[in-house]
Amino acid sequence: MIVLQSPFPNPRALPPLLTVKPRLIRRLLLPLPIILLMLACGYSAYYLSTQIGIRALAESGERQLELHARAVESEISTHTYLPSLLELESSVSRLLLDLSEPRRERVNTYLEGLNKRSGSLAIFILDTSGRVLATSNWRDADSFQGEDLAYRAYFQDAIQGKPGRFYGIDSTGEAGYYLAHGLRHRGTIIGVAVVKIRLDPLEKRWERARLEAYVSDENGIIILSSDPARRLKAVHPLSAETKAQLAGSLQYHWTTFKELQLLARQRIAADTELLTLPASGENASAAQPISYLAQTRPLNDTLWHLTLLSPLQDLRRAAISHGMLAAVACALLAFLLIAWNERRKVIATRLAAREALQQANNELERKIAERTADLRASNERLKAQIRERRQAEETLRKAQDDLVQAGKLAVIGQMSTSIAHELNQPLAALRTLSGNTVRFLQRGALDTASSNLATINELVDRMGRITASLRAFARRADDSGEARLGKAMDAALFLLQPRLERTPLRIHRTYGDARLAIDQTRLEQILVNLVVNAIDAMHGQSDRQLWLEGHAEDDHYRLQVRDNGPGIPPSVRVHLFEPFFTTKPGEQGLGLGLTLSASLAAAAGGNLSVQHPESGGTAFELNLPLLPQSPAESSRDE
Numbered sequence: 001m002i003v004l005q006s007p008f009p010n011p012r013a014l015p016p017l018l019t020v021k022p023r024l025i026r027r028l029l030l031p032l033p034i035i036l037l038m039l040a041c042g043y044s045a046y047y048l049s050t051q052i053g054i055r056a057l058a059e060s061g062e063r064q065l066e067l068h069a070r071a072v073e074s075e076i077s078t079h080t081y082l083p084s085l086l087e088l089e090s091s092v093s094r095l096l097l098d099l100s101e102p103r104r105e106r107v108n109t110y111l112e113g114l115n116k117r118s119g120s121l122a123i124f125i126l127d128t129s130g131r132v133l134a135t136s137n138w139r140d141a142d143s144f145q146g147e148d149l150a151y152r153a154y155f156q157d158a159i160q161g162k163p164g165r166f167y168g169i170d171s172t173g174e175a176g177y178y179l180a181h182g183l184r185h186r187g188t189i190i191g192v193a194v195v196k197i198r199l200d201p202l203e204k205r206w207e208r209a210r211l212e213a214y215v216s217d218e219n220g221i222i223i224l225s226s227d228p229a230r231r232l233k234a235v236h237p238l239s240a241e242t243k244a245q246l247a248g249s250l251q252y253h254w255t256t257f258k259e260l261q262l263l264a265r266q267r268i269a270a271d272t273e274l275l276t277l278p279a280s281g282e283n284a285s286a287a288q289p290i291s292y293l294a295q296t297r298p299l300n301d302t303l304w305h306l307t308l309l310s311p312l313q314d315l316r317r318a319a320i321s322h323g324m325l326a327a328v329a330c331a332l333l334a335f336l337l338i339a340w341n342e343r344r345k346v347i348a349t350r351l352a353a354r355e356a357l358q359q360a361n362n363e364l365e366r367k368i369a370e371r372t373a374d375l376r377a378s379n380e381r382l383k384a385q386i387r388e389r390r391q392a393e394e395t396l397r398k399a400q401d402d403l404v405q406a407g408k409l410a411v412i413g414q415m416s417t418s419i420a421h422e423l424n425q426p427l428a429a430l431r432t433l434s435g436n437t438v439r440f441l442q443r444g445a446l447d448t449a450s451s452n453l454a455t456i457n458e459l460v461d462r463m464g465r466i467t468a469s470l471r472a473f474a475r476r477a478d479d480s481g482e483a484r485l486g487k488a489m490d491a492a493l494f495l496l497q498p499r500l501e502r503t504p505l506r507i508h509r510t511y512g513d514a515r516l517a518i519d520q521t522r523l524e525q526i527l528v529n530l531v532v533n534a535i536d537a538m539h540g541q542s543d544r545q546l547w548l549e550g551h552a553e554d555d556h557y558r559l560q561v562r563d564n565g566p567g568i569p570p571s572v573r574v575h576l577f578e579p580f581f582t583t584k585p586g587e588q589g590l591g592l593g594l595t596l597s598a599s600l601a602a603a604a605g606g607n608l609s610v611q612h613p614e615s616g617g618t619a620f621e622l623n624l625p626l627l628p629q630s631p632a633e634s635s636r637d638e
């Protein structure tokens, strides 16, 4: 039997905990790295989106900053020519050279008209000591007329021949930009012309454009702002010196400066910062602080800076949603990867199983091939053995034949005395009868002579039968052949007639004339042996009986030769079929009878066995294959 060993280890062999635990732990620990991965992805996307957004915002802010800086510059530059223009006005220089009331009035009227046309806040003329000689607002109650402005920086610059530029709040509390120019007469500065312009339209424009911007002066004070709350706040902390200087110049009148409240400040480039300012407006206290990208650019012709504030709220919102999207995408990717990995594992397991199956198959095929080779080899061996056995059988059969022949010759030898006696008797009778017949013929007693001749004939016939049966017994025969049981039994009993006459016995015949697959002579020989043995066994008793009983059984015929002799002692039983085993005294037994008979029966496909009936005696059972009856016989039987 081929025992297949499974390529898979028996799962029952492992303790269940060992197989389940790592998987369970992996399952339990899995959410942690996924959450960490989601956070990392989300934060990275948020950071990247913010950086990219800031860069894009900075680029568009740059353009806007440039645009609005130009607008501020052009607003200022449209009025720069105005003070120098007054140098050409003769009434002005006349007033400065020789002050008189009519001249002042003329200049006042002129300045008033000019101021209206140019859209400036005020235009006024100062003498070299800084006193206002004439002004466009001479009619107003808070007119500058007669005011001493020598402390103003723009005057001090202009009197030295430099262009005076100044942003400040005047005594009326009105903020404005001052442009001053030293008026020359024959190369000497005889006075200063000042134009005060308003810059708040810029603030209105920013407001309309929803732009958050402011302009800070050289000290970092916001002078223009889209958000009024930021106006006049300091962008940087002011030094005590600056504060003192501002207070001295009354540039911003008596204003006390507060710093712009910054919640966070981060410089990201030379002129770019990230600022977080508290919310301004109506709900300033409730609202969240606002972060801005602050881009600053210096303004030409001034020491001022324009700062553009771009709110980062939208950008941050977009960055948060990008971050969340990235986190979700990461989680999705992680789940996809896990699913893919699981699938890969399943496929790998299946492949491994298939491979193992294939291996087992190959192993099985290899074993089958091996076993087949073994079987073929043992088959060859068997064939060789069969050949040898056949040869041995052949040799044995030959030996058996020789033995049979020897046995027959031995029987003939044994019987030679009785045969001689058998033949001598009729020979003696023949001699007497023939002599008598001659005498009867001479006497002419023809009847007696012919009856003698008839007796002679019978005697010759009997002698012929004896010699014929002896010849048939001595003749070699082969295994195949057919025999008639009735005929064989008659022949055997006939052959033994002399013995039967000497030792009379009662014979009970109950057998049919079966057609048996054995040579006729061999069957006769077996029967002679069995009957002789029975006669010999019953020799010493007076009541001698012999039963010859037979019946067909399937394709065999069983014939029993039973006697009521003394039976066979147990010590003898085991040696019965051994050649040359005999209990018969002297020359009587050769010990070949049963051996030969059993061999002949076996050679014909039957067997010979012995039974020891409880009633006594011995029963030999001859079992021989039956031949189907010829059609002629079967019709006769019917």
Ligand code: ADP
Pocket (backbone or CB within 6 Å): 529, 533, 534, 537, 563, 565, 566, 567, 568, 572, 576, 581, 582, 583, 584, 588, 589, 590, 591, 592, 593, 594, 595, 618
């Ligand atoms: P043999 O007749 O030459 O002795 P056999 O082989 O025929 O050789 O018989 C062997 C022995 O078996 C006999 O010597 C005898 O002791 C015993 N035997 C055979 N047949 C009978 C029988 N019918 N009753 C008792 N003994 C028997």
